[in-house]
Amino acid sequence: xxxxxxxxxxxxxxxxxxxxxxxxxxxxxxxTQSNLFEWHFTIKGPIESPFQGGVYHGRVLLPTDYPYKPPxxxxxxxxxxxxxxxxxxxxxxxxxxxxxxxxxxxxTLLLSLRMFFLEEESGVGSIQYNDKDRAxxxxxxxxxxxxxCDCKMLEIEFAEGNEADEEKAVTRPNKEDMQEKxxxxxxxxxxxxxxxxxxxxxxxxxxxxxxxxxxxEAMNAANVFDALTASxxxxxxxxxxxxxxxxxxxxxxxGDGRTPNPVPQPASQQPxxxxxxxxxxxxxxQKDWDHTATQMVNFLLTGTAIGIMALLWQKLIV
Numbered sequence: 001x002x003x004x005x006x007x008x009x010x011x012x013x014x015x016x017x018x019x020x021x022x023x024x025x026x027x028x029x030x031x032t033q034s035n036l037f038e039w040h041f042t043i044k045g046p047i048e049s050p051f052q053g054g055v056y057h058g059r060v061l062l063p064t065d066y067p068y069k070p071p072x073x074x075x076x077x078x079x080x081x082x083x084x085x086x087x088x089x090x091x092x093x094x095x096x097x098x099x100x101x102x103x104x105x106x107x108t109l110l111l112s113l114r115m116f117f118l119e120e121e122s123g124v125g126s127i128q129y130n131d132k133d134r135a136x137x138x139x140x141x142x143x144x145x146x147x148x149c150d151c152k153m154l155e156i157e158f159a160e161g162n163e164a165d166e167e168k169a170v171t172r173p174n175k176e177d178m179q180e181k182x183x184x185x186x187x188x189x190x191x192x193x194x195x196x197x198x199x200x201x202x203x204x205x206x207x208x209x210x211x212x213x214x215x216x217e218a219m220n221a222a223n224v225f226d227a228l229t230a231s232x233x234x235x236x237x238x239x240x241x242x243x244x245x246x247x248x249x250x251x252x253x254x255g256d257g258r259t260p261n262p263v264p265q266p267a268s269q270q271p272x273x274x275x276x277x278x279x280x281x282x283x284x285x286q287k288d289w290d291h292t293a294t295q296m297v298n299f300l301l302t303g304t305a306i307g308i309m310a311l312l313w314q315k316l317i318v
Contacts, residue, residue, distance in 0.1 A: 007066040011036040014106055024161035026110045028060065031149055037062045039106060040149045042156045043114050045079075045138050050131040051117050054079065054138030055153040057146050060106055061087075063094075070100035073113055077144050077153075080129030080137045081117050089124035090116060 011030070018028055028041035039060040045051030058075040072087045072094050082088050089095040092109045120128070129137070144153050 004064045007062070007064055008036055010067050011062065017105075018107070022159035023107070024159045025114060026107065027156050027158060028106055028110060031059075037064065037066075040146065040151065041106075041110055042151070042153065043110055044158065045141075046114060046117050049118055050134035051079065051081070051138050054141045055144070055156065056141055057144060057151065057153065060109065062106075067102040067104065070094050070097055070104075071106070071109065073109065076146060077141050078137050079117075079141065080134035081127065083125045083127055086125045088113070089126070095124060 015030060015036075025044045026041060027043075028039050030036045031038045031040050039062070040057065041060060042055060042057050045054030045056065054077075056075060056077045056079050058073060058077070061072040061074065063069045063071065070093050073090065074087055075082045075084055078084055087093070087095075090109075090113060091099040092104055092112050122128075142153050145151070
């Protein structure tokens with residue numbers, strides 16, 4: 001699969017998610033419709049911190065093989081925690097590819113960045129300002145304007161919601177969230193409620209709520225019926241073939257297309273004479289008995305088949 005095509009499909013889905021499920025603390029969108037690999041974002045400063053009230057703007061730079069490789073983040077607004085116009089070292093950026101997982105997203109990355117405002121760890125792109133200067137920059141950020149995307153911080157509309165709830169969204173690794181989601185999906189598939197039974201007698205046998213026992217009994221009855229039908233068909237074919245051979249001992253069998261060769265006889269042997277007298281009567285009696293026995297077998301098989309069909313129909317409609 002083309003990684004660029006896969007990345008575009010993923011990014012379109014993420015943008016759709018931001019549109020349908022807006023956040024109360026972050027806002028993000030592609031810079032242009034023709035380039036989905038650069039996004040601009042705006043995040044609110046964490047509450048109960050020197051950054052509270054701040055509105056910070058930045059860029060997300062995505063690789064063509066996203067989401068299999070992590071993106072990079074660059075802040076554009078002076079904030080006192082991270083340098084501007086420089087890639088920031090976070091655990092979900094290209095600086096730590098071992099921490100990235102395809103289940104992570106731009107939303108996850110930006111929520112993590114917002115929480116890192118509260119950390120004092122040093123790293124690439126980090127700076128240390130005092131709380132007073134950070135609070136001053138937070139106030140000034142509200143009037144900041146991005147010339148590249150023509151975005152004004154005061155015009156950014158965030159969704160209404162509890163900011164604390166979104167902060168909890170990054171307290172656990174995303175892999176655990178995905179595993180929990182898979183387990184809940186598997187549990188839900190095991191607890192599917194049965195479909196309601198139709199009250200229409202013409203369609204009742206099609207209802208998926210038929211118990212497993214009834215379905216198994218119906219399948220067994222159908223298998224027995226098929227076996228009896230096949231046996232009856234084979235018996236009739238053998239009988240027809242035997243009668244045909246008896247009536248035409250030296251002639252061709254219809255449909256065979258071949259004429260059997262006559263059996264050679266020794267020169268000294270006399271030709272076989274047809275049966276006469278008591279022998280002929282004995283053979284005729286044997287044929288009559290065979291015919292009667294065949295009719296009895298056919299009658300028994302037909303009756304059994306009819307009984308099986310009645311049982312099958314009863315099991316299906318109950």
